[in-house]
Structures are given as structure tokens and as C-alpha cells.
């Protein structure tokens with residue numbers, strides 16, 4: 381089955397944001413919005429004004445990826461700002477992950493748990509039945525434009541095997557360094573949602589790049 385393509389707006393042209401929003405509306409499946417706080421990751425991105433501006437023109441669902449400490453504090457605001465999918469990092473919280481996932485689902489929003497490449501995928505397994513999706517980082521969270529980490533294929537396959545073994549419907553999202561070069565193999569390993577920032581927005585033909593990744 382073809383994967384959903386979620387362009388990461390971190391690589392969009394912020395001086396012409398509406399143009400890039402319309403491109404995603406026309407050719408992609410989801411808007412991937414990266415929220416960074418300079419604490420959980422060593423970088424800052426953007427916050428509510430940008431999320432709300434994108435939401436006001438978006439015809440595709442917003443997939444908000446929180447790379448922040450204490451994500452539970454902001455869940456309600458991101459849900460109200462228009463998130464349809466909302467993920468946070470397992471090691472960004474001190475609370476029980478199930479409780480935080482529950483907070484998201486109470487808003488009717490799909491809840492996802494994310495991990496960096498150095499965290500064993502098995503750490504997600506106790507929560508797979510609580511997650512609408514899991515986000516496997518294929519670079520270390522914090523910056524766009526990094527190189528894809530090859531071990532991701534094995535991590536996706538292992539996670540997919542566990543999901544299927546337990547008869548769950550949890551989707552797998554892969555984020556970081558995704559491009560037409562690795563998209564096919566990721567989907568063969570079991571990825572359902574592919575996030576791509578630079579590959580889409582730095583491409584001379586974003587529409588074609590998205591189509592290549594979907595095939």
C-alpha cells in the first residue's frame with residue numbers, strides 16, 4: 381500500500397508560506413509541523429501563530445510533532461489550533477505515556493509517540509495499543525536537512541512485525557532524511573506515513589518528488 385506523504389513545513393519558504401501551503405493541499409496528504417523548544421532539542425522552530433496561519437488555509441490534516449519538554453502542558457492548545465495528529469517524544473515526559481496519549485485522544489485527535497534513533501523500538505511496545513501511530517525518527521530530532529540513518533529500515537520492520545503480531549492498527553511514521561531514494565524501502569518495511577522536508581521543498585519539482593515517494 382502507498383504511504384501518506386507529509387511535507388515538513390520547517391523547510392517551507394516562510395516569505396511565501398501560502399504558496400507552499402497550497403502546494404501541500406494540491407499534491408500531498410498531511411502537513412507535518414515541527415515544534416521545537418530549544419530545550420528538548422537544541423533548536424527553536426515556530427509556534428502557534430504559524431500553526432494557526434497554516435491551519436487557516438490547510439485542506440489536509442495537520443500532523444504536529446512536538447519536540448518539547450512537558451508536552452502535556454500544550455496539548456490542549458495544539459488541538460484547538462487545528463492538529464489532527466499530535467505526537468510527543470517518549471523521553472520528553474515524566475508522566476505515564478498512556479495518560480498523555482489519553483489527553484490527546486480526548487480531543488478527538490490521533491495520538492502518537494515518538495523516539496529518536498538511539499532509543500530501542502521495544503521501548504514503544506508497551507504503548508503500541510494506546511497509540512494511533514508511532515513516529516520513528518530517522519535522524520536525531522532538532523534540524524531539517526540531515527542524512528537518513530540506514531538502521532531505520534530494521535527498526536521499522538521490527539515495529540511493524542510487533543504491530544501485526546498483536547493485530548493492532550497502529551501506523552508507523554518515519555521522519556528525517558526521507559526522500560525518493562529511501563521511500564520505497566521504508567514502505568516495504570512497513571512505514572505508513574513519510575515525512576519529508578528538504579527533499580520536497582528544496583526540489584525543483586515538489587509535485588514530482590511527492591509522486592515519486594508515493595509510488
Ligand code: DX5
Pocket residue numbers: 388390391412414445519520521522523524525526555556557558575576577578579
Ligand atoms: C527534524 C524534524 C523533521 C525535519 C525533516 O527534527 O522532526 O520533521 O523537518 O526534515 P528533512 O526531511 O529535511 O530531514
Ligand code: ZN
Pocket residue numbers: 388412413414445555575
Ligand atoms: Zn518532524
